[in-house]
Amino acid sequence: MNRHLSTFFIFTFGALGGLLFGFDTGIISGASPLIESNFNLNIAQTGFITSSVLIGSSVGALGVGPLADRFGRKRLLILAAILFLLGSSLSMVAVGFWSMVVARIILGFAVGSASALTPAYLAELAPAERRGSLGTLFQLMITLGILLAYVSNLGFLNHNLLGVRDWRWMLGSALIPAAMLLIGGLMLPESPRFLAEKGHTEEALSVLKMLRKNTTDDPNKELADIEMVAHQPKGGIKELFTIARPAVIVAVGIMLLQQLVGINSVIYFLPQVFIKGFGFAEGSAIWISVGIGIVNFVVTVLATFIMDKFNRKTFLMFGSIVMAVSLGILAILNFTVNIHAAAIPTMILIAIYIFGFAISWGPIAWVTIGEIFPLSVRGIGSSIGSAANWIGNFLVSQFFLVMLSYFHNNVGGPFAVFAVFAVLSMVFVHYLVPETRGKSLEEIEMELRHQAK
Secondary structure, rough: OOOOOHHHHHHHHHOOOHHHHHHHHHHHHHHHHHHHHOOOOHHHHHHHHHHHHHHHHHHHHHHHHHHHHHHHHHHHHHHHHHHHHHHHHHHOOOOOOHHHHHHHHHHHHHHHHHHHHHHHHHHHOOOHHHHHHHHHHHHHHHHHHHHHHHHOOOOOOOOOHHHHHHHHHHOOOOHHHHHHHHHHHHHOOHHHHHHHHOOHHHHHHHHHHHHHHOOOOOOHHHHHHHHHHOOOOOHHHHHHOOOOOHHHHHHHHHHHHHHOOHHHOOOOOOOHHHHHOOOOOOOHHHHHHHHHHHHHHHHHHHHHHHHOOOOHHHHHHHHHHHHHHHHHHHHHHHOOOOHHHHHHHHHHHHHHHHHHHHHHHHHHHHHHHOOOHHHHHHHHHHHHHHHHHHHHHHHHHHHHHHHHHHHOOHHHHHHHHHHHHHHHHHHHHHOOOOOOOOOOHHHHHHHHHHHHH
């Protein structure tokens, strides 16, 4: 480990898994129609190529947690980078349906691993008072990855460079951030909390000194607090269902709701919404998705700056209200006026909905699963939350087009369903989500232990 790495480098590269997560989920929206015609696939096969990543992600997210608690966060990040490189290479050279599915499932393992590892890793590196904003870097990287994927789609479309089909270049462009994650992963420090739990006190202290060199925090005091919690009696996996049970409920609930408010139906299917629902041309529809991608990214940048200035629960409530109101109006509008009159207001309302999501549920759900679990089960706890996210994602992305056709291509139908979940999310936040802003991970853990007594 390089003793002189800047904290900017550490947090930026630590969050790079999010960039690949966003890139690999976003890139397929532009590539899938080209793959479909190239391989002569039917709609079910094309849908499966898109969702095969989600199957791999659920398995990767669940599998990586116990390994991260045993072997450390850093080694598993390096493994995820290698899987990203392998999956991207194989998808670029796929020769048909099955070889593409295998490549996308391998990519899914990588994406799922990164989504479970990164929030916990960033939470364990960040000082308490900046954990919200630094944890938000993960969601910021996801939105940047989606935006870069849209740009890559537009850039390579109809350009068969060196005689290689355009969609192969789209999928292959993911090799660049994957290589960056591998190089960064080799240089990043191990989590000081993982080191302390494994008894590597000197190493944990040197990492903390490097991370806190520009702050007023005392690394020795922080290490003492970490060690006090690390030496609490361990219940192993049983701890998840005793002391950590409230954390499991919060993690699964917050992650399912983050998806059930419908965000990925917008990310994956927005062009189709405007093509099928409003009769837009394909080129115009792709530009709308780029515009929404920019809103998503810019608002997440804003969230990074203001995240630690207000309580987490306040942000979540605000986001839920904005989403519920914008989705509700959108649904009513599309059932009461003709589609030509509804098109522009629908675009504006979707942008407001994206604002509500990106300022709150987008980042805070990931920050929360990184911080609410006890140290001894943080890896597996984050895994369970992340897997719940992928399951919710799978449900939304599988059933969105089904719902759209059920309502005769009226987007008001699916968005009304998402509005109901936005209302339910308010109830969930009010009654079940604990406030964690400004508390150290050790304080959060001791409060959990105290409640369990």
